Amino acid sequence: MSDEDEGHGGHVLDDPLRTKGTSFTHDERRELGLLGLLPYAVTTLDEQVARSWGEVRRQATDLDRYIYLRALQDRNERLFYAVLAADVSTALPLVYTPTVAEGCRRFSEIWRRPRGLYLSWPDRDHLREALRNRRQREVDVIVVTDGQRILGIGDQGVGGMGIPVGKLSLYTLIGGIDPARTLPVLLDTGTDNPTLLDDPFYLGWRHHRIGEDDYVAFVEAFVAAVQDELPDVLLQWEDFATPHAHPILERYRDRLLTFNDDIQGTAAVALGALRGATEVAGVPLRDQQVVMLGAGSAGVGVMEMVRQAMVDQGLSADEARARCWIVDVRGLLTTDRDDLSDAQRAFAHDSADVAGWGVDGLPALADVVEHVEVGVLVGLSTAQGAFTETIVRTMAGRVERPIIFPLSNPTDNAEARPADLDDWTDGRALIATGSPFPPLHRDDGEDVPVAQCNNVYIFPAVGLAVTAARATRVTDAMMRAAAGALGAASPALSDPHAPLLPPWADVRRVADDIALAVAKQAVADGVAPAASDDDLRDSVRRTRWEPTYGPG
Ligand SMILES: O=C([O-])CC(=O)C(=O)O
Ligand SMILES: [Mg+2]
Numbered sequence: 001m002s003d004e005d006e007g008h009g010g011h012v013l014d015d016p017l018r019t020k021g022t023s024f025t026h027d028e029r030r031e032l033g034l035l036g037l038l039p040y041a042v043t044t045l046d047e048q049v050a051r052s053w054g055e056v057r058r059q060a061t062d063l064d065r066y067i068y069l070r071a072l073q074d075r076n077e078r079l080f081y082a083v084l085a086a087d088v089s090t091a092l093p094l095v096y097t098p099t100v101a102e103g104c105r106r107f108s109e110i111w112r113r114p115r116g117l118y119l120s121w122p123d124r125d126h127l128r129e130a131l132r133n134r135r136q137r138e139v140d141v142i143v144v145t146d147g148q149r150i151l152g153i154g155d156q157g158v159g160g161m162g163i164p165v166g167k168l169s170l171y172t173l174i175g176g177i178d179p180a181r182t183l184p185v186l187l188d189t190g191t192d193n194p195t196l197l198d199d200p201f202y203l204g205w206r207h208h209r210i211g212e213d214d215y216v217a218f219v220e221a222f223v224a225a226v227q228d229e230l231p232d233v234l235l236q237w238e239d240f241a242t243p244h245a246h247p248i249l250e251r252y253r254d255r256l257l258t259f260n261d262d263i264q265g266t267a268a269v270a271l272g273a274l275r276g277a278t279e280v281a282g283v284p285l286r287d288q289q290v291v292m293l294g295a296g297s298a299g300v301g302v303m304e305m306v307r308q309a310m311v312d313q314g315l316s317a318d319e320a321r322a323r324c325w326i327v328d329v330r331g332l333l334t335t336d337r338d339d340l341s342d343a344q345r346a347f348a349h350d351s352a353d354v355a356g357w358g359v360d361g362l363p364a365l366a367d368v369v370e371h372v373e374v375g376v377l378v379g380l381s382t383a384q385g386a387f388t389e390t391i392v393r394t395m396a397g398r399v400e401r402p403i404i405f406p407l408s409n410p411t412d413n414a415e416a417r418p419a420d421l422d423d424w425t426d427g428r429a430l431i432a433t434g435s436p437f438p439p440l441h442r443d444d445g446e447d448v449p450v451a452q453c454n455n456v457y458i459f460p461a462v463g464l465a466v467t468a469a470r471a472t473r474v475t476d477a478m479m480r481a482a483a484g485a486l487g488a489a490s491p492a493l494s495d496p497h498a499p500l501l502p503p504w505a506d507v508r509r510v511a512d513d514i515a516l517a518v519a520k521q522a523v524a525d526g527v528a529p530a531a532s533d534d535d536l537r538d539s540v541r542r543t544r545w546e547p548t549y550g551p552g
Pocket of ligand 1: 097150151152239261262408409434454455
């Protein structure tokens with residue numbers, strides 16, 4: 001810092017991690033050279049929070065609210081997090097799904113200030129240099145995307161950056177990761193979205209996506225640079241297209257502290273929600289027939305964890321597999337299909353066993369529901385309305401408490417609306433969605449919230465756990481531990497009429513419980529230094545960053 005900088009001191013006000021804005025006391029203003037730079041009154045953080053919420057409410061649309069909140073984050077991070085923490089349930093849909101989808105779509109149009117790292121293919125020989133230019137020296141968590149499969153809205157190119165930025169703000173809000181130690185990364189390998197390629201304002205590398213070999217080499221170069229610069233960081237992959245998501249995870253999961261949130265986070269939260277649902281239904285998971293609509297990375301990831309959970313409950317691998325059904329756009333995954341990845345093929349049913357189910361060709365979702373006593377129906381297909389009245393009524397005719405999770409994001413992509421599911425099943429369906437929905441109205445005037453089965457219950461807690469425990473890998477058992485701890489926190493376990501997942505007001509406390517369970521599992525798996533449960537609990541508590549103004 002030069003003398004000149006020290007003299008006028010205005011830089012503190014411009015540093016989003018240090019500024020308190022109008023909350024600097026008169027003494028602090030003198031000390032920091034801020035005298036005269038602020039209006040006289042000294043406000044409390046609570047007053048700033050109240051004022052900011054007034055501003056949020058005054059905006060005309062949710063996109064405007066998103067823009068306002070993102071600008072607040074760039075101006076004063078502690079205030080931003082205090083604002084979110086003051087009303088998590090209202091804030092989440094604004095900084096996360098569904099509004100973040102609009103933020104990604106219109107990324108170039110609403111651009112304000114840079115945040116994070118843009119690693120672009122034309123700069124491929126200078127990735128290390130770019131990484132060294134990061135503003136934050138120490139980093140606990142990176143979220144990286146290439147923008148190719150953003151939520152359920154496809155290829156958003158550079159606009160995908162909205163997702164790492166949004167997810168990392170939840171790592172901080174819910175998982176207590178210090179915002180100064182988070183790094184959003186966008187790998188810009190082009191876009192195949194014609195609207196973006198034609199958009200004069202598009203801010204990414206205006207080019208079709210690069211070929212497969214170049215892509216693999218680019219990702220490898222990125223990982224190598226991260227390993228050199230930030231060897232202990234948690235590297236979270238987000239919203240990669242299915243053909244890349246699984247191979248990347250497989251390539252790096254034993255080399256780095258890494259996980260894929262769409263595959264593993266979505267699976268853990270779904271399993272957590274199923275715990276409460278199967279308890280209320282009175283039929284354990286091992287006795288359920290489970291159908292997944294959607295064979296992308298998230299859908300297959302959920303089924304993989306469901307299958308493992310059935311095995312944990314005593315089924316053989318084959319018995320478990322026989323109870324798992326995956327249907328994609330073409331129909332049921334069957335052994336005679338030649339378009340399946342290895343991960344998908346593991347769930348293929350013998351074509352001979354299902355011969356004649358489909359009218360012509362492969363059995364569709366309706367055919368599977370017709371022939372199998374389906375107790376659990378999950379959607380990660382982005383096919384809006386795919387859980388039709390006929391399908392749902394058929395299911396509800398067979399089982400007392402159908403468990404139905406339309407999980408596709410954002411809201412418009414959901415396979416069904418909770419109010420319709422409720423209607424078609426006379427209130428018997430046990431429902432969870434991926435994006436937020438309004439509560440269900442009961443005849444007695446009561447409103448029942450719909451559980452939001454979104455990976456936001458899991459990834460912040462995993463980040464907190466690996467940071468607190470100094471873990472070096474994310475094992476499958478750690479993700480199952482996360483699911484178990486979330487499931488144990490289900491309000492439905494003690495009240496069958498309660499939602500399947502904890503309310504947002506409790507999510508930070510639940511994240512501590514999940515983090516502790518994950519940290520213990522990391523130690524048990526030998527991927528974190530030995531520590532007692534008490535030490536881990538302490539470490540989780542000490543790691544958690546809180547949005548408050550300390551002195552100075
Ligand atoms: O971001 C969300 O809401 C959940 C998620 O990972 C996805 O849909 O890709
Ligand atoms: Mg995602």
